[in-house]
Amino acid sequence: MADTPAHTGDGQTAPRPGAPVSLSVVVPVHLVQGYLRQCLDSILVPDVPNLEVVAVDDASPDHCGQILDEYAARDPRVRVRHLERNVGLGEARNIGLDMATGDYVWFVDSDDYLTPDAVPAVLERLAETRPDVLLFDHAREYWHGKVKRGTGNDLFRDPPAPEVFTCAERPSVLKMMMTAWNRAIRRQYLVDLGLRFGAGYYEDVNVTYPVLLAAERISLLDQVCYIYRQRRRGAVTRTASAKHFDVFDQYDRVFAFIDAMGADGERFRAPMFDRAMWHMQLILERGDRVHEEDAPRYFERMAQTYARYRPAGHELPDGEQAAKKYQLIEKNDYRGYQRLLARKPPSRKPAKAATSMFRKRKRAAVNVAKRTGLRQYYKAQLRMPIDENLAVFAAYWHRGYSCNPAAIYEKLRELAPDIHGVWVVKRENVKSVPKGVDYVVRGSKDFWRVMARGKYFVNNVNWVDDIVKRPGQVHVMTHHGTPLKSMGLDQMKYPASAKGMDFKLMISRADRWDFVVSSNPLSTEAWERGFPCKYEMLEVGYPRNDRLARATDAEKAELRKKLGIPEGKKAVLYTPTHREYQRSFRPTFDIRRFARELGDEYVLLMRAHYFYKPGAGQWDPERVIDVSGHRSVEELCIASDALLTDYSSIMFDYAVLPDRPIVLFVPDWETYQLTRGTNFDVTAFPPGAVAHDEEELIKTFRSGAPWQDEAVTRARAAFRARFCPWDDGHAAERAVRRIFLGEQVPNPPEAP
Missing domain, CATH: 3.90.550.10 (Spore Coat Polysaccharide Biosynthesis Protein SpsA; Chain A)
Structure with a gap:
């Protein structure tokens, strides 16, 4: 039943x-x-x-x-x-x-x-x-x-x-x-x-x-x-605010509810009164909620609440300190309450001596400069006025002129020629700086001068810890890719990724940022979560992708000739990513065999991750061209006919090119997810064809699927719509107008 x-x-x-x-x-x-x-x-x-x-x-x-x-x-x-x-x-x-x-x-x-x-x-x-x-x-x-x-x-x-x-x-x-x-x-x-x-x-x-x-x-x-x-x-x-006074109105409603319960409510009046007083005292005593100038008025409101709702015959709480607080609240004696709190043994670690972040960083920077013999010079430069027309650029730990900072630099020269841009590079990378671009060598006297005096600082990674961010200076973080993998604080959950990382130091670096340039909604979500600091998010597209959005057939032909790509061959750009669980670069498939199986119709452009040096002479030069040292990955994208990658962020950039196939080779997807963490399942929402083993990879290319399969074409279009919505060729302009010219720009831009 x-x-x-x-x-x-x-x-x-x-x-x-x-x-x-x-x-x-x-x-x-x-x-x-x-x-x-x-x-x-x-x-x-x-x-x-x-x-x-x-x-x-x-x-x-x-x-x-x-x-x-x-x-x-x-x-x-x-x-x-x-x-x-x-x-x-x-x-x-x-x-x-x-x-x-x-x-x-x-x-x-x-x-x-x-x-x-x-x-x-x-x-x-x-x-x-x-x-x-x-x-x-x-x-x-x-x-x-x-x-x-x-x-x-x-x-x-x-x-x-x-x-x-x-x-x-x-x-x-x-x-x-x-x-x-x-x-x-x-x-x-x-x-x-x-x-x-x-x-x-x-x-x-x-x-x-x-x-x-x-x-x-x-x-x-x-x-x-x-x-x-x-x-x-x-x-x-x-957050300190007068809005914390709202607590009194809310407890008025609670006691009104008790009154409406009649006799049944009276048994709750005493415990509810004690709970309300505990809560109100907590708000006052935390020190980060009620402004100091508002505290006497807050205390008076608390005393009024005490007088209004204290039950008849209510006994003082146990403990001398707690009982004394009630007595002082009853008398509305705020000064006495303050004196009592001052005598209270600290329940938390005593606050450190008040020292501004500026002074802390200044001392650290001066100590480093002292070790290089530049202490007095750097100290003097820090006392000099900020040069309102000096912008300092760097990319990839001072490896040279590239990426989003380079795109912003070029647009800045066009829109604000009065602002002088200077690049910071390592001594061994000086030759990579294009002709006509001003630069300083990291660690030199000129380096310390521009770091002390510059107004704007644009980088796709963090600046060294030794520098001081002076009040009035503006730091711009562009990052260097859409984050398929977990970044920032999100990495804490993945030991292989987080090994050796100082997350408190990472966040203190991010506290310098005034602007973060974001390429798409996924990036915005990841940067806000991974770097929870106070900055303005500029979701305006990726400046470095402006060149891809404007690429022409003539530019492609010129770049192919420059790279030595034989006429009539399909050039496949191969860009494997860094894997934290590997100590060195180990291809996930037999590159020699892959190039041979594809036949004479193809040539492979081998672009190893910048963490690795694959070495020369490993592959047949007729079939594989090592472009790992090429200055511009954007040029490689334009010159190629298709992209082969695994989990590299280049897939998001390459998708800006609407007619270029993308193939993912993901034999270790589960391992990569477990060791690094990802922001979405790229195998479920891929930019094109997906291969899980070497045989499937070779078959994918030999069958012509990247170019001919309708499902692959639809997947690329959907991926492009989701992750390249603002890459219309004007991202650098939007960034320059907002950061350097102070203009309000659509953020994010209106959908085309």
């Missing part, structure tokens, strides 16, 4: 404990494009049909809306609402709640994510206990990679909890973090209570406490289900 449904007090018919339940996960979204995919992927576990994601795009000005639509298009469990104006986190949650259809609702912040088994575990516990509220644990993930379980997790087990209980039976649940994301709430119960999230910084409070106070059935899940990301920057609750 089938189970008979049970009836709940709110008029709903609910299955008995153990029957399946459905879950709506509400995700408000705003300015989180670097984290949104991880959040959604963590929720959308496969084979869970009784799950829906209600995503509310809160008029996010970045690519969040497109990312949500992408997920909705491929997973019917995702529903998206795009708002025309920004309404804030609280109202976005309310909109999501109104859209939700599940038995339970879970509010998840879009820059956080769930643990791998969180959704199944939560659904199982909900089905077992059918609570009004299910509470579960969380962990904090810090920007430097440390993950720490939330404090107070002993509340889940000390003392042992029954399957279900009320707040009166276990008031310690009020001490759990007052957020919306560490609980699943029965949807109809929440709707019937009439609770709505408020505006402001503490929009959770007037919902998260009342749902516990009124619940007839509360259940616990002693498991970390939620990862709360402690972002290095951007957390509003860790």
Whole structure:
């Protein structure tokens, strides 16, 4: 006989404990494009049909809306609402709640994510206990990679909890973090209570406490289900602002709810009062939330709240310090409160002596200069005015004139000829600098002068640690490729990639950046996530690809002649990437055999990664031309007829050329993913044909598939549309106009 449904007090018919339940996960979204995919992927576990994601795009000005639509298009469990104006986190949650259809609702912040088994575990516990509220644990993930379980997790087990209980039976649940994301709430119960999230910084409070106070059935899940990301920057609750005064209004609403409960609410007044005072004191004492000049007024508001809501007969808390604080708040004695805090033993490590980053870097730079005999000269130059018309360029650790910095330099000479550009190169690379381009040798007296006096600094890697970034100087990071592989802080998860890396030093270097040039939405997401620093993202296309966008047949013919490519042959550019798990360059296929099997119709242009030196004389010069030392990879792209690569970022540049096939050779894709990490599965969304072993690779070319197969052509077009949307030949111009001329440019540009 089938189970008979049970009836709940709110008029709903609910299955008995153990029957399946459905879950709506509400995700408000705003300015989180670097984290949104991880959040959604963590929720959308496969084979869970009784799950829906209600995503509310809160008029996010970045690519969040497109990312949500992408997920909705491929997973019917995702529903998206795009708002025309920004309404804030609280109202976005309310909109999501109104859209939700599940038995339970879970509010998840879009820059956080769930643990791998969180959704199944939560659904199982909900089905077992059918609570009004299910509470579960969380962990904090810090920007430097440390993950720490939330404090107070002993509340889940000390003392042992029954399957279900009320707040009166276990008031310690009020001490759990007052957020919306560490609980699943029965949807109809929440709707019937009439609770709505408020505006402001503490929009959770007037919902998260009342749902516990009124619940007839509360259940616990002693498991970390939620990862709360402690972002290095951007957390509003860790920003000093008068908006923290919002906490008083939110607790007014909580106590109004208690009043509306009548006699049943009185038993909660004392524990709720203590919790409110704890929270208000925490905000004041953290030091990074209330401006110093606002602190007396904040304290006065706290004293007013104390007088208004302190229950009759309320006893002071245990502990001399805590009791004294209450007494000082009651008397509105802010000065006494300050004196008490000053006597309090520090709970954290004492702050280091205040020293500006400028002075720290100046000392480090001077020490290095001292070792080279240039200390006094460099110190003197640092005291000289910044040259407003001096721009300093470098690329690939001072290896020469190339890449995005070179493209920006050339456009700068055209649009702002009054700004003088100087390149920094190593002594052994001086000959690579084109005629007419001014340069200085790294480490020379002229080098220290331009590094001290320059206004603009453009590089595709970081400058040396020894330099000082003076106030008023502008640093531009262009990077040197679209990141298929994980970069920056994302590398911490992959030991082979992270070996020997100092991530704190990496981020301190990135703190210098004022502008980051991004080629496409994928890059923007990866740079924001991998380098969470304060800079302006310029998603304007890749300057170095302007040349590819404007390439002509005449230029191709000239470059082929220059490279010695025989007339009538198809030139295949081969560009293998660096593999962290290999110590030296080892081809993943037999290059001699490959060139021989292709026949006389082909010639292979061998371009080894700049980390390696493949050596001369390894291959038949009639079939393989070693172009590893060629100055411009853009010229190689234009001269060739097809690209053969594995995981190199050159595939994203090459796709700018609309009529050139791309073939991926991926025999170690799984190994590469595990050791380096990737931002998407390029084998599932490739730029062309994909070969997994040597036989398949040879067959791909001999069959003519790269040029003739319609599926391959469609794949290349889709890849180009996704990753080359702004490479229209004007990326360098947009960068120069924004950075050097101070103009506002479309960012990102309008789609063609």
